[in-house]
Amino acid sequence: MATDTQTAGEHGPAYLAHHFDTPAQQFDTAKLAMWVFLAQEMLFFSGLFVAYVVFRFWYPTAFSVGSHLLDWKMGMLNTLILLTSSFTAAQAVSYAQRGMPKRVGWMLILTILLAAGFMVVKYFEWNHKFHVGFLPGAHFKPDAEGMVAIGDAVKLAFHGGGIGYHLRTFFGLYFVMTGLHGLHVLIGMGILAWIWVRNHRGEFSSEYWTPIEITALYWHLVDLVWIFLFPFLYLID
Amino acid sequence: MSNATAGTAATHRAATPKGEHADEFHIHPHISSTALNAKVLGALYFFTFLTVLAYRVDLGNANLAVATLISVAKSFLVCAFFMHLRYEKAFMSVALLGGIVCMGLFFGYTLNDTDHRGEANPFSSTRYNQVTGKYAHGTPEWIEKNGFVEVTAKFDEAEQKALEATGETPAEAAKAAGLPAGDAAKAAATPPGESAAKANPEGAAGAAAANGKGTKAGSATAGDASSDAGKAAPDAGAAKGGGGATKGSAGAAKGSAGAAKGSGGARPTR
Numbered sequence: 001m002a003t004d005t006q007t008a009g010e011h012g013p014a015y016l017a018h019h020f021d022t023p024a025q026q027f028d029t030a031k032l033a034m035w036v037f038l039a040q041e042m043l044f045f046s047g048l049f050v051a052y053v054v055f056r057f058w059y060p061t062a063f064s065v066g067s068h069l070l071d072w073k074m075g076m077l078n079t080l081i082l083l084t085s086s087f088t089a090a091q092a093v094s095y096a097q098r099g100m101p102k103r104v105g106w107m108l109i110l111t112i113l114l115a116a117g118f119m120v121v122k123y124f125e126w127n128h129k130f131h132v133g134f135l136p137g138a139h140f141k142p143d144a145e146g147m148v149a150i151g152d153a154v155k156l157a158f159h160g161g162g163i164g165y166h167l168r169t170f171f172g173l174y175f176v177m178t179g180l181h182g183l184h185v186l187i188g189m190g191i192l193a194w195i196w197v198r199n200h201r202g203e204f205s206s207e208y209w210t211p212i213e214i215t216a217l218y219w220h221l222v223d224l225v226w227i228f229l230f231p232f233l234y235l236i237d
Numbered sequence: 238m239s240n241a242t243a244g245t246a247a248t249h250r251a252a253t254p255k256g257e258h259a260d261e262f263h264i265h266p267h268i269s270s271t272a273l274n275a276k277v278l279g280a281l282y283f284f285t286f287l288t289v290l291a292y293r294v295d296l297g298n299a300n301l302a303v304a305t306l307i308s309v310a311k312s313f314l315v316c317a318f319f320m321h322l323r324y325e326k327a328f329m330s331v332a333l334l335g336g337i338v339c340m341g342l343f344f345g346y347t348l349n350d351t352d353h354r355g356e357a358n359p360f361s362s363t364r365y366n367q368v369t370g371k372y373a374h375g376t377p378e379w380i381e382k383n384g385f386v387e388v389t390a391k392f393d394e395a396e397q398k399a400l401e402a403t404g405e406t407p408a409e410a411a412k413a414a415g416l417p418a419g420d421a422a423k424a425a426a427t428p429p430g431e432s433a434a435k436a437n438p439e440g441a442a443g444a445a446a447a448n449g450k451g452t453k454a455g456s457a458t459a460g461d462a463s464s465d466a467g468k469a470a471p472d473a474g475a476a477k478g479g480g481g482a483t484k485g486s487a488g489a490a491k492g493s494a495g496a497a498k499g500s501g502g503a504r505p506t507r
Contacts, residue, residue, distance in 0.1 A: 022262045023262065023263065023264055024262060024263065024264050024265075027264050028326065031325070031329060032328065032329060032332065035329050035332040035333060036332045038332070038333070038336075039332045039333060039335060039336035040336075042333075042336045042337075042340065043336055043339060043340065043343075046339075046340040046343055046344075047343075049340075049344075050343055050344055050347050053344065053347075053348060054347060054348065054351045054352075056301070057348070057351070057352050058351070058354075072289065076285065076289055079285050080282065080285060083278060083281045083282065083285065084278065086278075086281075086315060086319050087274055087275070087277070087278040087319070089319070090269060090274050090277075090318070090319040091271065091274055093269075093321075094268055094269050094270070094271065094274065097266050097268045098268060207263070207264070213321075216319075216320075217320055220315055220316075220319050220320045223315060223319075224312050224315055224316075227308050227311045227312055227315070228305075228308045228312075230285075230288070231288050231292065231304035231305075231307070231308060232304065235288065235289065235292035235304060236292075236300070236301075237292060237295055237296070237297075237300045
């Protein structure tokens with residue numbers, strides 16, 4: 001890292017690490033590293049998506065009925081919330097590039113609030129499922145209310161006709177996938193808050209906004225994963 | 238080393254703006270306008286509504302493909318505009334494309350195996366091998382052993398007693414679970430390997446086996462219990478065994494017991 005004692009004339013601006021020649025090189029290196037990390041994240045989630053596709057083709061009835069036990073309206077609300085938060089994150093970067101730290105701060109706060117809204121909706125969804133016993137795998141044990149809900153879902157499902165023993169598998173995937181995604185949202189909220197503090201301290205300018213952009217890239221990935229999770233979990237015919 | 242680096246930087250600075258690195262010292266980002274970002278957000282909203290509409294149309298297996306296509310289109314918008322990939326150097330996209338290629342291998346190889354393991358039963362979702370008539374991989378052990386009855390879950394004994402206290406009949410329970418007795422019977426009769434000759438020898442053995450199993454099923458899976466209930470029903474002497482089997486199991490199992498009564502011969506087969 002560049003030290004405070006270094007004057008601008010010796011090597012470059014204070015934010016320029018000594019192992020980089022130019023800010024542009026440093027910026028591109030940071031972004032490339034982030035993209036490599038995002039590719040790794042993608043592969044991390046792809047394992048779950050492979051499991052999802054295998055089980056969905058094996059147990060179409062259970063997945064059809066299972067998706068009707070989720071509230072697609074809540075899923076859609078969360079999709080719109082997360083898409084909007086991606087927009088505010090993109091706007092934060094845009095304002096940073098233009099050297100408008102106050103607006104950056106507001107965009108970061110909006111992003112954090114939307115993320116919190118997403119988690120609140122998720123809390124209500126998860127809470128209901130815990131309540132009626134729609135738990136993953138071996139713990140799947142619906143109560144009377146859950147059984148009635150299953151009966152209603154069977155009527156709605158295109159593939160209906162049998163309940164399908166494998167609802168437990170569907171809810172296993174549901175909880176692991178939305179759970180890990182939710183964890184990413186929580187971590188993202190923490191990073192966004194940290195970036196807000198740094199922005200508030202005046203660390204960023206139209207010359208240097210790399211951490212904001214890197215954080216936004218992470219946040220967009222969280223959005224990308226949900227873009228697939230929503231139709232795959234909530235919208236099965 | 239720091240001297241050398243500082244020297245290089247100094248050279249760059251001296252050379253700016255006419256030197257060979259003139260364009261690389263300062264960052265020249267693409268700045269997305271608010272209007273552009275808003276348009277992208279609008280398109281993403283549009284695709285979200287589209288994906289909800291698309292799922293309400295029964296396209297059979299194509300539903301998954303349509304949902305995936307729409308999601309890919311949304312992802313493209315996010316990557317290209319929000320993530321600035323459109324304006325970045327190509328090697329940024331290489332990391333992403335590399336990941337996508339690996340994912341393709343991962344999906345392709347796995348599905349090439351798992352999606353060719355016999356036909357799926359539309360009611361039970363179990364798969365069976367058309368040649369041997371036996372259940373294929375991916376079918377739980379207890380189904381392979383005991384045959385299939387469409388049951389998803391078990392109740393606690395306490396919960397079961399509470400249900401019984403409300404005076405619900407099996408038929409009512411079946412109705413509550415959305416399973417008309419007739420349908421349930423059909424579902425029970427559907428599992429593969431149709432021939433009764435192949436039927437579970439334990440089933441033929443009669444009430445004793447059913448009773449013993451029913452007790453076990455009460456603590457294990459409802460499927461065990463109700464399948465035994467199905468076997469036991471045709472035999473008058475086995476009524477107790479069937480009842481015992483139902484006791485430890487779910488409301489849905491009650492429904493199945495009713496179904497077995499209705500159809501008589503609706504015995505789960507292999």
